[in-house]
Amino acid sequence: MHRLEEIWLGLSAGVLVLFMVIVGYQAFALGMGPPSHKETIDPQKVDQTEPFDKPGVYETGENEYEVVMTLQAFGFTPNDIEVPAGAEVTFTMTSKDVSHGFQVAGTNINAMVMPGHIQEITHTFEEPGNYLVLCNEYCGSGHQLMSTEITVK
């Protein structure tokens, strides 16, 4: 191997390892890992299964909210969500039919919601405003219509 080549590859390997270290540090030490909830559910009996038999916004603590949400072609239930600014909101979601995506434009909320699996993602809404929620995984002919809003006051 050439000397220069070795230096180049050494540096490359170093950069990649550093990259991994940062990713790992963020994921495990800072708790910024991607949404990876592990519970499962019968996708054909979502309506009869707790807590999805009663989708809605629940206050779970001081400035803490849980949104129990079902996704189906082509909409989100509950539809319009309102929370106060600074609230830490946990979305507990599942799909009643096909795969959907849950994305809130302008935030880092982005999660896949698969039939048979319960997905969870938590976010603190600091800025008041009107956030656009949309499905970002193709789910059928009305995919472009599947959206809702979160109002932060």
Next chain:
Amino acid sequence: MKQAFYGLLLFSFLALPPVAAVMESIMIVHMHMQMTLLVLSGFLMGRFFQLKFPVFFKKWNMNGIAGILLFMIIWSFWMIPRSMDDALTIQVVELFKFSSLPFLAGVALRDSWHKIGARGQYIVFGFFILVFSFMAWIYIGADNQICNNYLLVEQQTVGWGSLFFGVILSFYVLQVLFIDQSQYE
């Protein structure tokens, strides 16, 4: 010598506490990846010892049998569920894992592999296929805990992984046995 350096680099990387912690948190990665990489690091570092102590290896591992036996013993030992569990809970055992796999098993493998010749190598492959089959058998079949530090599903994962490894290794050995290798050399 360069490869000995890379071996040392690999070994130090594996020994970093966060790296070790991540690898040990998944059972199959612990048993099949971390331990294999540890042996590999020793295999590479072996060059250093071979050059440093040529007489020792020549004298005591003349035909490679002692070395390969040592390798197989160490490897089997770490495939015992108990040893692996203990490595997670008892510091000394963990230390022993990090020294025995590279410095006893890896170095011994390096020194013996060519000495034992083709027939010896088939025996080693046979040993691995046996170990993998045995692990597949106990881990897939077991419906209760064998390892206290991992979930049941992880045990099954190790079982299926071992089965897969065993099968592809068998294919490899059959292929080496029945296809004339000289045309690739």
Next chain:
Amino acid sequence: MSISLSTRPQVHHLLKRGETEAIGDEGLRKGASDLGPAILREVISMGENKRNTIAVMAVLLFGFALFYAGTDGFRAFTAESARTYDINQSQPAFPDVTLEDSKERTYTFDEFAEGKYVFVTFMYTNCTTVCPQLEMNMAQVYEQIPNDYIGEDIVFLSISFDPEHDDPETLSKYRTYFGSNGETWRMARIHDKEELNTVLDKLGVIVIPDGNGDFTHNSAFYLIGKSGHLLEMMDFTLIDEAADEVNRLLESEEGA
């Protein structure tokens, strides 16, 4: 840095095809034996053989020692069996923790045990795999103990390690599946997290939540002696052996 991964002797690499044919195996062997006079060779090979044997013996001995030490003398190949062996040896005391049973009564373990043997299992009611089997087997042991002893000399206790979910209401329902009467065989939870962990730790019960609301855990029958120390930890699948053992203890007590 090339690592040759060939499974054949290296010599072939060094020679071109034609040469190998010309020299042949004969030539190779000759090359190897060109080391010295026959006698010297003899001596060397004797030394070699001896050293090889010594090395192999040493390795085997080391292996034997390693396996002996690592498995408590070939007794415990899993950490679970090692734990059983250990705990049976050390006989730890059952910590005095507060229990809350299916009838919403709270008392400490010592108050409950008070000079009796206690037959204990650990479980959680959401469990669909081992726990029902464990409790079923416990019920069979319970039935094999003569009525005279029950409640007088021995009591049964199933402890839930999922106190958040297993409230008295749940436990009282669960209890009926196995014929536990809630008096001489009670089902209870340990509410205090710290106390629970002490018990699990002392008795070597390992519980790992799997994120799905389930737990992976080990199971056994625990027999606590009258002094509050663990007497024996028994395989929960061997019902008759466990019942016999308990009966034997109870009878010998009577005789004494």
Next chain:
Amino acid sequence: MAKPLKDIIRDDPKKTLGVTPEDAKISKAYLSVAFITLLVGGLLGLVQGLERAGLLELPAWLNYYQVLTAHGILLILIFTAAFSIGYLYAGFSHTIGGLLPKVRKMAWAGFSLILVGVALVVATILMNEASVLYTFYPPLAASPVFYIGLVFVVLGIWSCALGVFINYHHWRKNHRGEVTPLFAFFTMGVFILWFFGSLGVTIEVLTLIPWSMGWKETINVMVSRTLFWSFGHTLVNVWYIIATSAWYVTIPKIIGGKIFSDKLARVVVIMLVILNIPGGFHHQIIDPGISETVKFLHVFMSVSIAFPSLMTAFAMFAVFERAGRKKGGKGLFGWFTKLPWGDVRFLAPMVAMIAFIPGGAGGLINTSNQMNQVIHNTMWVVGHFHITVGVTAVLTFFGICYWLVPYISKRQLTPQMNKLGIIQTIVWTVGMILMSGSQHMVGLLGDPRRTSYTTYGDHETALGWIPYEYVMAFGATLLLLGIIIQVYAVFNMMFLATKGESEFPIGEVEINAENTPLWTERWSLWIILLLMVVAMAYVVPIVDFVVNAPPGSPPIKTW
């Protein structure tokens, strides 16, 4: 190294006498299919771009997702496969001295299978029975005929792969003690990866068929998805290896330089073959049901693929620098200007290589846990693969055409075609910068991918995306123009250009380079390692998804 001509003719008559006519026919057939597909697929791409920006309203009988499915499948599956087989078979035949008659038959069998497959797939898409996109995620259920068509396509590719394996084996038997020509080595690597990479998706499709027919009630969604991505991303890397084959083997010759290191090139191929398949898992980074540690391990496995690419970067720039200096380039960057920029055979792949710098960096972002969450399923991803596939792979393919097509049709690269090629490269580059650039930016703002024109009820966030979508549409227009030029150039060179002999540029190795060790040829060992890495990566999620499986999903049609 140089053998007397007499020996060359004796050893390899076909190499000296140019292309074998029967083998050329195979390549011509595949390339024709490739470029017809490209034309159709590109046209659909423009339709999409215009619809997406709200500039075009589709008629009632055609919907956006139908167009998208056809665009994806035609370009991602058919164009690339047909081009790759045409190119690799030509080079393979050239470097090992002609194909065996039975291998030729297998290539033709593969050709028919692929055509049948395409016909079935396209028919179901046209009937709106298969608007499930290129990724066909269950429980979206297409007509069974669609899946059967896909099986035919895969079988066609396997037939070609098997042909290569047989011919390689034959060559080895007759050339003991020699290393395979570098191009043939690349070909082996590609087809091995292709074969093993497609096993997962084949299993998936074979389980989808009975399910879509109603014989099986439900399907395990996550297992299907995982099997798909084990293939979905491997395919991308197959094209990447094909592109690098042209970089390593042919470019040194074109620019008048030498191959930097034959051994290094082979090590890169081996690493790419072994490491590639787990890379697909980063598509599932924000999926439920997989623990964060497993995901992190997969980040590691994906990132490791970057390593051989960095080796490639070094080797290529070393080749450029030496060639440029040989031609009198002075100073730190003088050699750069000495490169043959006016030769499309160099310019196109060079742009392709440069595009891989942002492309590869984007790939690292996509594969990392947290950053993926920002751009997952947004337009960013579309921008990413248009720059990697659309430029790095496809522009290299385009550059290859300017010597490959003349070579197989015994014609010449005329100056007019070279000029046209340069214009094409510029149009393509500008089009991609505009389209991919705006896609990257709007993706960061949250514009989702694979979504028909919408303003989400005139939400202000969504309205802010529209200007970028206009730029995208404009870029797409340029790209279609580029495709038209390219298709014209290919068919011109195939049937109209001046007759004559064209060379197949095979670079020579630097004189003082290391010898290539024979262990690089131990394919059985590389396959075993590949399978071990796959097992390491996939046994955890698959066993988890099977053991802890939720009740399955029935087939659903939502379009």
